[in-house]
Amino acid sequence: MSNKPYVREVSKTTWFLNPQQPRYKRYMAREVTCIFIGAYTFLLIVALKRLAEGPDAFQGFLNALHSPLGVLFNLAALVAAVYHSTSWFNVTPQAMPIQRGEEFVPGNIIVGAHYAVWAVVSLIILILGI
Amino acid sequence: MSERQIQLEVLRYDPETDSEPRFQSYAVPCKNEWVVLDALNYVKENLDTTLSYRWSCHMAVCGSCGMMINGEPKLSCKAFIREYSDKIRVEPLANFPIERDLVTVVEDFIAKLTRVKPYLIPKEDKPISAGEFKQTPAELMKYKQYTLCINCMLCYAACPEYALVPDFIGPAAIALAHRYNQDSRDGGRDQRQEVIATDEGVWECSFVGACSEVCPKHVDPAGALQQVKVASTIDWYKEHLMPWVKK
Ligand code: SF4
Ligand code: FES
Numbered sequence: 001m002s003n004k005p006y007v008r009e010v011s012k013t014t015w016f017l018n019p020q021q022p023r024y025k026r027y028m029a030r031e032v033t034c035i036f037i038g039a040y041t042f043l044l045i046v047a048l049k050r051l052a053e054g055p056d057a058f059q060g061f062l063n064a065l066h067s068p069l070g071v072l073f074n075l076a077a078l079v080a081a082v083y084h085s086t087s088w089f090n091v092t093p094q095a096m097p098i099q100r101g102e103e104f105v106p107g108n109i110i111v112g113a114h115y116a117v118w119a120v121v122s123l124i125i126l127i128l129g130i
Numbered sequence: 131m132s133e134r135q136i137q138l139e140v141l142r143y144d145p146e147t148d149s150e151p152r153f154q155s156y157a158v159p160c161k162n163e164w165v166v167l168d169a170l171n172y173v174k175e176n177l178d179t180t181l182s183y184r185w186s187c188h189m190a191v192c193g194s195c196g197m198m199i200n201g202e203p204k205l206s207c208k209a210f211i212r213e214y215s216d217k218i219r220v221e222p223l224a225n226f227p228i229e230r231d232l233v234t235v236v237e238d239f240i241a242k243l244t245r246v247k248p249y250l251i252p253k254e255d256k257p258i259s260a261g262e263f264k265q266t267p268a269e270l271m272k273y274k275q276y277t278l279c280i281n282c283m284l285c286y287a288a289c290p291e292y293a294l295v296p297d298f299i300g301p302a303a304i305a306l307a308h309r310y311n312q313d314s315r316d317g318g319r320d321q322r323q324e325v326i327a328t329d330e331g332v333w334e335c336s337f338v339g340a341c342s343e344v345c346p347k348h349v350d351p352a353g354a355l356q357q358v359k360v361a362s363t364i365d366w367y368k369e370h371l372m373p374w375v376k377k
Pocket of ligand 1: 279
């Protein structure tokens with residue numbers, strides 16, 4: 001080793017803006033979706049609290065949800081949740097490969113199974129909700 | 131044979147005279163079937179004998195010719211000129227200190243490889259007279275993909291975690307540890323877990339996935355790291371919730 005190796009510094013705050021690595025921005029976009037998912041979870045806790053406070057309080061909460069801002073937030077949270085979930089489903093074959101004998105189960109079957117479970121759970125919730 | 135004039139911009143650094151790296155441009159007449167490494171060899175033979183870079187096999191086997199080509203970690207012997215425009219920028223692998231020109235300092239990676247004990251640690255000592263350790267094709271398949279790694283370090287150059295936290299043991303070394311952990315003949319998992327199931331091991335990884343995208347051998351190191359996370363999490367639950375269950 002020479003006694004003067006040159007170290008190229010990487011910015012701790014703007015590294016993901018590297019124009020030659022668009023995959024970093026994709027990664028950050030996915031991380032940002034967590035904020036919406038966290039916020040939506042918080043919203044559900046508020047809903048429980050309002051429900052405990054009685055019918056009037058809960059009606060007020062529902063009215064707030066129907067306001068333009070409420071609808072906008074719900075739409076944004078839906079988009080974020082879908083992006084978060086689908087991008088996770090798509091990498092599950094990497095994290096959870098399934099080997100049968102000498103072969104690995106094809107990735108699209110593992111991904112498809114996730115979508116299927118998602119659809120079934122959503123359907124059950126929909127039916128319970130009606 | 132068709133030829134094309136390429137502007138090769140190479141990041142140069144001479145530790146004896148330079149305080150920081152600088153780009154130097156070379157006009158290289160490239161043949162259609164050339165790779166970037168051929169263009170560098172042309173420069174070295176015809177234009178500038180002082181240019182330093184590593185290579186050996188010219189066939190994507192030795193793993194020594196990794197560099198940033200237009201900002202992407204690539205094996206220069208596998209990067210065909212015809213897939214690029216007339217201006218190609220070549221820099222040493224990102225996230226490693228520059229030794230000279232395109233040559234990087236790789237001691238950190240070598241040390242990490244050593245730490246994960248990348249060799250078979252048999253479960254019990256067996257005299258040679260007891261015969262070989264047998265393995266079925268299915269048992270081989272379980273880890274075969276991870277044996278394909280050529281230690282080219284492209285995955286480290288792609289990894290933003292390694293860029294920000296140099297202590298991170300990183301993709302290739304952990305994938306190699308996983309390779310031996312998955313081997314039916316091996317009994318060294320506990321020893322390796324002490325190194326890789328740690329904050330500077332898999333838990334530093336946030337699954338950007340860049341390592342697997344740039345890996346020239348389709349090792350999928352990102353997949354290996356997630357599998358180590360899953361297995362380590364199961365270990366934790368077993369240890370804390372079901373201490374009576376033997377691992
Ligand atoms: S895992 Fe792939 S990119 Fe990383 S060192 Fe091995 S072959 Fe190179
Ligand atoms: S020269 Fe050996 S991998 Fe490129």
